Amino acid sequence: MLIIFYLLLMLRVGRCTDDQNLVTVTVGQDVTLTCARQTSLYQETLFWIRLVSGNLPEVLGTTFNFDYDDVKKTPRFTAKQEPGSFLLNISTTKLSDTGVYYCIKVNQLDMKFVKGTFLRIKGPEPDITAIIQVPPSDPVRPGDSVTLQCSVLSDSENKTCPGAHSVYWFRAGSDESHPSVIYAHGNSGDECEKSLEARSPQKCVYNFSKNVSSSDAGTYYCAVATCGEILFGNGTKLDIQAVNMWDLQTANTVLFLLCAALAISLIVIAFLIHTIKKKSCGCFNVAVALQTDGATASGDLQSQQRDENSLVYSAPTFTKRKTGKAERRNVKTAEGETVYTDVRTFVIH
Template sequence: MIVFWVTLFCLHEGYSLVPVETVQLGEPATLTCAIPKELSIRGVNWYKQSVGDTLKLIVTLYKSTADFGPGFSSLRFGVYDGKNFTSLTILKTVQEDEGLYHCANTEWIGTTWSGTYLLVKGNTQRTSNYAVSQLLIESNPVRPGDTMTLQCSVFSDSDNKTCPGGLNIIWVREGSNKSQPNIIYTDRNRSNGCENRSETQKTCVYRFSKNISSSDAGTYYCAVATCGEILFGNGAKLDIQGCTDYVFFGTKTIGVGENVTLTCARLTSEYDATLYWIRIVSGSWPEFLGGTFTFDYDGVNTTPHITAKQEPGTFILEISQTRLSDTGLYYCIKVDQLDMEFLNATFLKIKGPETAITDIIQMPQSGPLHPGNPVTLQCSVLSNPENSACPGNDSVFWFSTRSDNSHPNLIYADGNSDKCERSPEVSSTQKCVYSFSKNVSSSDAGSYYCAVATCGHIIFGNGIKLDVKGLNMWDLQKANTVLFILCAALATSLIVIAFLIYTIKKKTSSCWCDSMPGSGDQQSQQTVENPLIYSAPNITRRKSGKLPQRSEKAAEGGTVYTDVSASAVE
């Protein structure tokens, strides 16, 4: 009976016990299902689940209409759809009717499940002819990645059975963390080999194989379901040999400049094995620090400040005058031919001086941005230089986390500040401002963090969030409309300018034609309209012999005077 309840415990969703309805073989059985009052428009589905099988639809009820599934009919099943409950009746039970019956109430927002296990009682001696034995073929313990094969042998005293159907083989695992048993594999009516050991005894062998991982440790059971009962084997325990199971892991924290000693056990009985110390620092390859034999050996491995040597029963690693760069994971490894075993691991943390940084401030961005806009991120680092005991300058890094929750990305590194100044309020506080500029795109939306690396620490700012909004269809339509209006205005301006130029040139040509010389009458008319004006000059003659020459010169010039008066001055 205990085995039966354990089986129900495994099969039911949520690992809670389900009600059991017991009926005698050949008698009718009625299963009921309550309907919540809040369901007004609903549908009800009845399912059957035999051991090792999936759900099979028996009937669907919707608005008092019954629709039976494949293999089920109203000749053996009756249904009732009431206001507050529904029922399923098996008119005459057979042994195959045993199983878990599910009632699913379907509504708009989801489905509510309930279940009842139907136990059909028949011949109480129907499984007395079977015995189950199982074993683990591989040697224990095994390692992650190995292949495990479980074998289950089912012995029967006679081939005569009082119930139809074959055997259902179920593999169940009980985890090492005391969790509820889980069904991991079902094997129905299949065996790797059945043979008759004698005229009255038959043996069938079932096997189950899988590639194991570190979470597969536990006890595995072979269960045989037949004639309405489940018979379990003796179980096989599987141990997984992993690093976390056998490696001693510890931590040590010391200050810069101190000495530290790490110890690893050394068994002299393992004559062929060798021991090694290695160090793994984040971002670097494993580093060999020293090695020795398991038997007594005087050899010493020495580096500038690290020494690996034997002591009675141990293999030690001494680090003198520790530095910040000595922080890392130190492993002691035993190698025996092709086998490697991690004996212990120690995380050594070197604690440096306290950082002088007191705060990191990032100013938020005002308003949303659009693709193509420039943005400048600023990071103000407040520090007290008088308390700084670390050489060198601080390094500033900019990280971004996208809005799609992807991993942070390093986008920029800056070792020099744009401006450093003393705070006027507190003279001992120094403020350094670091800037980072870029043109944003639609994919740059997210949070941006300023991180300062100093004294072996990384200090992050409060972060700022950038909202990058792309142009929507309304903005594009507005932009297209404005562009069309500008183009139309430009075209109109060009037409007006061309018309004005044409008009001005036409008027200018007309005036020029009017001023050109024409026929004789026109020339006479022009002469009349434009009379010549003559002046009568008075010429004063001086006593000189040159006057006649001037008169001759004037005569030679061809100038005619109609009225000239001359007077001589004595």
């Protein structure tokens, strides 16, 4: 029977006779939900059920359409009849009692939603006054270590929730994906600074560090869970600057060209120095040669002049002798001979 009931409930057969209304109470108070009951000869059954997000439907109380004195009681829930109504009483409400409550009338396989009520349990006001997130000041590149900071300011005098608050980090990707929890801080309270002034707000600073990659881009939110609520900060958008391969290639090309220009300049300078040295040596050798040739020519000229100024004077002396027959035969030979008896040389300066 319950299996069929749950299937019919999930298929939402029938219709709601009354518009769904909203009831808000403070945590710890009692609340009573009312559903109209009409007496009939037909055997019909009334149910109070509760739907809480993430849980299966929960039956809290049942009764008949005719007068019935039975009272169904479970811890904090009481279901009973009163004239023309079917009541559900919740005592000492908790934050977990928040949900949708339906009054359903079932007649064999026919199910009708008589009334629906959204019950909201309001907890104490959080003592958090501000949640401040500070974005990184420097550009972020892949491989860098990034520290995100979240400062939680609270009013220590008006603390209404017992225990310490919990801090979580959420990330919403750049592709507009749903936020996901990436880190949760403990409740040690070591991150909080105690203010010396009584009326000064208490400041708790929470840091989240990570070595980022290109896939870590997105918006990071600091969330504080306290008093049954979750309070979010303004968020920190983290942009990861990708390395531009074109710029890197351009930088390498420019560096290569500079090195090549430097090398060519050194080669040209070395060549010029060698050329200048070679020309200097050539000029020196020419000068020495010219000096040497000049000295030699001058010496020859002086020698020639000395030779020209030197005159040789000689005085021939002839001796006449008697000749015999043999001597006469050699006259012709002797006629061509000249004998110098004295040679004198005069040098004219």
